[in-house]
Amino acid sequence: MVILLRESLENNRNVKVHKGWESSCGKSQSMRTPFSLSKDYIQFLIDPFNRGGPIGYYWEFFIMFSTPPLPSVMSPMSSPFPLPHFFPFSFFLYSHLAMVLKSFIEVHPDSHFSIQNLPYGVFKHEPDSQPRPGVAIGEYVLDLSVIALAGLFDGPYLRNSDCFNQPNLNTFLALGRPAWKEARTTLQKLLSAAEPILRDNASLREKAIVPMDKVQMLLPIAIGDYTDFFASKHHAKNCGLMFRGPENPINPNWFHIPIAYHGRASSVVISGTDIIRPRGQGHPTANSLPYFGSSRKLDFELEMAAVVGPGNELGKPVDVNEAADHIFGLVLMNDWSARDIQAWEYVPLGPFLGKSFGTTISPWIVTLDALEPFASDAPEQNPPPLPYLAEKESKNYDISLQVSVVPAGQKDASVVTRSNFKHLYWTITQQLAHHTINGCNLRPGDLLGTGTISGPESESYGCLLELTWNGQKPLSLGGTNRTFLEDGDEVVFTGCCKV
Numbered sequence: 001m002v003i004l005l006r007e008s009l010e011n012n013r014n015v016k017v018h019k020g021w022e023s024s025c026g027k028s029q030s031m032r033t034p035f036s037l038s039k040d041y042i043q044f045l046i047d048p049f050n051r052g053g054p055i056g057y058y059w060e061f062f063i064m065f066s067t068p069p070l071p072s073v074m075s076p077m078s079s080p081f082p083l084p085h086f087f088p089f090s091f092f093l094y095s096h097l098a099m100v101l102k103s104f105i106e107v108h109p110d111s112h113f114s115i116q117n118l119p120y121g122v123f124k125h126e127p128d129s130q131p132r133p134g135v136a137i138g139e140y141v142l143d144l145s146v147i148a149l150a151g152l153f154d155g156p157y158l159r160n161s162d163c164f165n166q167p168n169l170n171t172f173l174a175l176g177r178p179a180w181k182e183a184r185t186t187l188q189k190l191l192s193a194a195e196p197i198l199r200d201n202a203s204l205r206e207k208a209i210v211p212m213d214k215v216q217m218l219l220p221i222a223i224g225d226y227t228d229f230f231a232s233k234h235h236a237k238n239c240g241l242m243f244r245g246p247e248n249p250i251n252p253n254w255f256h257i258p259i260a261y262h263g264r265a266s267s268v269v270i271s272g273t274d275i276i277r278p279r280g281q282g283h284p285t286a287n288s289l290p291y292f293g294s295s296r297k298l299d300f301e302l303e304m305a306a307v308v309g310p311g312n313e314l315g316k317p318v319d320v321n322e323a324a325d326h327i328f329g330l331v332l333m334n335d336w337s338a339r340d341i342q343a344w345e346y347v348p349l350g351p352f353l354g355k356s357f358g359t360t361i362s363p364w365i366v367t368l369d370a371l372e373p374f375a376s377d378a379p380e381q382n383p384p385p386l387p388y389l390a391e392k393e394s395k396n397y398d399i400s401l402q403v404s405v406v407p408a409g410q411k412d413a414s415v416v417t418r419s420n421f422k423h424l425y426w427t428i429t430q431q432l433a434h435h436t437i438n439g440c441n442l443r444p445g446d447l448l449g450t451g452t453i454s455g456p457e458s459e460s461y462g463c464l465l466e467l468t469w470n471g472q473k474p475l476s477l478g479g480t481n482r483t484f485l486e487d488g489d490e491v492v493f494t495g496c497c498k499v
Ligand SMILES: O=C(O)/C=C/C(=O)CC(=O)CC(=O)O
Pocket: 228, 229, 230, 236, 239, 240, 243, 301, 335, 337, 342, 451, 452
């Protein structure tokens, strides 16, 4: 049985249902479960004012008063890929206000890829071509290897670097925030309406600017290690209420330690990849023995994950107040979970096969620099954390999150939850600092999942386990019901920031 991670609602009819292995249970239905952050799937909407942006209002004024609108860049190419765009993690910055930095590339007001966003990904032009780093802008991808070859990264950190001539972003991640800021400044300038270098060079534009629907997106990073935290208090409480009862739903350690389990990096996949329903031992009921077979309680978990930049030396913990310098950006993440397998296996050492069969991330990484205008105060922590976790500034980001499900055989998606990244109790910087406090070394490209991001209300719970209270309260979805995911279902994550 197969779960296909679908790219775009618009592309329903174009989607290939990949055939996976057929289970010994004899069923071979397809299960399509999409996860992405495009307009249709995962949107990351951002406020028009790039208040934290390095170029800031100078460019905005300059563009507004000095530059007439220019035609958008178009370079039609035939697509080698049958599936059009899947751009899971996008930011949409409204551009309808004056004094906003504008690009010479036409960016539709509904686009998620304004010049204030510029998320990073890795793509291929042709099935057999080399993967290249790029940034998204409007309906295009800017090929960073072409920009680097043209000598346009001319600042001190990137001038002599081969970081954009790589099949993943790890080399760039390792360079750290000064290089990331230099890249953002350079790219915002190059793409701005006022800057002629790329705008007026037709042959360079032809090479460097590729229509998004003509490329295939790949995993943007080589993930050496993946850890998944458990940082939402609402999620922890709901799990505790279900599994331990109302007396003390949250274990006392949870308020002192950012709890996590060690995930499986090899099965982290890009949005659009088939997920095969796992088999394993299911939780016994009453006096029965555990059953073996395909999971009957397949769930999504609405999460985001921090992409680690520069690592730390073995034995040298990262100070919590410097932890942000080790985080490049965020992706949306679905920590697929087989609840029946997990419930039976996780005591006493934590999740194992109930989680390791697949974890999906968005292809675009939105940088912390792009997110900065949406920083919000993290919730108050009571009891106060131990000094090594006490931050001078404790912040989250105001990112609205939504999950929809398209039930198998249907066209329309039903929203099943609306949550927000700002609900996290433990911040991503506390998570990173705690991860290293014993001396454990992190490396560029490591992935730190937040854990399921549930909000306080029942409509904001981040997984079906909570939304259906472990299958007791089915959800009604466009004329059908769901407790857990069924073969052919599609799951759609969306993230957006706006004022
Ligand atoms: O509180 C418990 O006993 C169990 C909690 C969970 O299983 C939640 C979970 O899957 C953690 C996550 O990956 O977000």
